[in-house]
Amino acid sequence: MKKILMLITGAGLVLASCGQEKKDTNATEEVYAESTMEVEAPEVVEVQTPNIVGVAAGNENFSTLVAAVKAADLVNTLSSTGPFTVFAPTNAAFDKLPAGTVDTLLKAENKAMLTDILTYHVVAGKYMAGDVVAAIKANNGKFMTNTVMGEGITLMMDGENVVIQDAKGGKSVIIMTDVAASNGVIHAIDTVIMPKG
CATH class of the missing domain: 1.20.5 (Single alpha-helices involved in coiled-coils or other helix-helix interfaces)
Known part of the structure; x- marks a missing residue:
């Protein structure tokens, strides 16, 4: 129990x-x-993508271009809504110009000429690399477009590369594509292109 x-x-x-x-x-x-x-x-x-000027200023390869944009008082223009496509010469592209050219262009008395050269590198609208190649192919291998400056540039293929021909017959190769900005896109080029004037 x-x-x-x-x-x-x-x-x-x-x-x-x-x-x-x-x-x-x-x-x-x-x-x-x-x-x-x-x-x-x-x-x-939210991380906001900088505008074209901000992107260029953040890349050491575009320091000469940024200095030129400031000297030409184009910061506000290239910071506006856009959109813009900028064919941006690298520092090495500016270095190809004859000795003393950049220093001369940066002088206050040459502001109008500098403005023309810089706006000749800008196209209204946003054109990614794929859009550029498609336009070239759709136009029998050559696509002409007007720049913000008013004169035209011609884009064409050279093998796998897109080449820009300026009004004087000079050529520049696009060496880096589709660098995003909040108000457009930047394509880096290896040579400064020149308008007729």
Whole structure:
């Protein structure tokens, strides 16, 4: 009889302890639920793509171009809504010009000439590399478009490369494509192109 009573008492203790564990578990779940409710969602920060001037200023290969844009007072124009497609000469492209040319162009008295040269590298509208190649193919291998300056440039293929021919017959190769900006796109070129004037 004592053994049976001890077994029943033991079973009662086991059941009681199980009940207590269940209560503790529920209490833990409630605390966890409360703590998760207090956690706020992280704030989403949108990273805005800079405009054409901002993108160029952030790339050391365009430092001469940025200096020229500032000297010609074109920062506001190229920072406006656009969209624009800019065929941007690299520093190496400017280095190909005859010695002293860049310094001469950056002088205040040559601002009009510098403005003409720079706006000759800009086309109204956003034309990705694929659009340019499609336009060349759709026009029997040569596509002419007007620049913001007013004179035209001719785009053509040379093997896999897109080449720009300027009004004087000079040629430049696009060496980097589709650099995104908030108000258009930049394609880097290896030679400065020149208008007739």
